[in-house]
Amino acid sequence: NAGVTQTPKFRILKIGQSMTLQCTQDMNHNYMYWYRQDPGMGLKLIYYSVGAGITDKGEVPNGYNVSRSTTEDFPLRLELAAPSQTSVYFCASSPPGTGYEQYFGPGTRLTVT
Amino acid sequence: DQQVKQNSPSLSVQEGRISILNCDYTNSMFDYFLWYKKYPAEGPTFLISISSIKDKNEDGRFTVFLNKSAKHLSLHIVPSQPGDSAVYFCAAPGGSQGNLIFGKGTKLSVKP
Numbered sequence: 001n002a003g004v005t006q007t008p009k010f011r012i013l014k015i016g017q018s019m020t021l022q023c024t025q026d027m028n029h030n031y032m033y034w035y036r037q038d039p040g041m042g043l044k045l046i047y048y049s050v051g052a053g054i055t056d057k058g059e060v061p062n063g064y065n066v067s068r069s070t071t072e073d074f075p076l077r078l079e080l081a082a083p084s085q086t087s088v089y090f091c092a093s094s095p096p097g098t099g100y101e102q103y104f105g106p107g108t109r110l111t112v113t
Numbered sequence: 114d115q116q117v118k119q120n121s122p123s124l125s126v127q128e129g130r131i132s133i134l135n136c137d138y139t140n141s142m143f144d145y146f147l148w149y150k151k152y153p154a155e156g157p158t159f160l161i162s163i164s165s166i167k168d169k170n171e172d173g174r175f176t177v178f179l180n181k182s183a184k185h186l187s188l189h190i191v192p193s194q195p196g197d198s199a200v201y202f203c204a205a206p207g208g209s210q211g212n213l214i215f216g217k218g219t220k221l222s223v224k225p
Contacts, residue, residue, distance in 0.1 A: 101147065
């Protein structure tokens, strides 16, 4: 099992550019999450999904979009990158019924200049 | 408004001694707590958890203590090893979405 994988590991974007952060898990988990971590801060929830075809906003969704067409994949889309989106992005998954112990990917470090 | 607080950004401990990392919470509805460990350039990994029906949970060198009346929990690492050097996050499943609410983390440095 690879667990939760994220690509790319690093990316530099110019203001106004768009990109998609990829996230894939091979544990057949229903629940998937996107968090961002700013320097010196804890992780904050951007979007989450409880299963294929079902997504919803978290605490900080502005400027992002997601889709969940399969159980395995949960991509995060940035449409018009802004410097405030400079952060480290983590994808996580968890099995249904607990939602507590989440498994995290290695993260994507994004810089918007 | 932080619901999970880790007030010490950093902690330095000598190898072999005890490391104590602290966490406070404000929401009395929280009934489960987790500690995650994070190395640089990696995602957080689950370390240990505790349910509010317990006041202690132990796993090898790691023990978490919960004081519900004080809304406080602590992670004890005994003995500390250099490989324990990482950022430790306290978290609680407090969101309606089942997401975890994280503290800001404490960076532990264990010196040989």
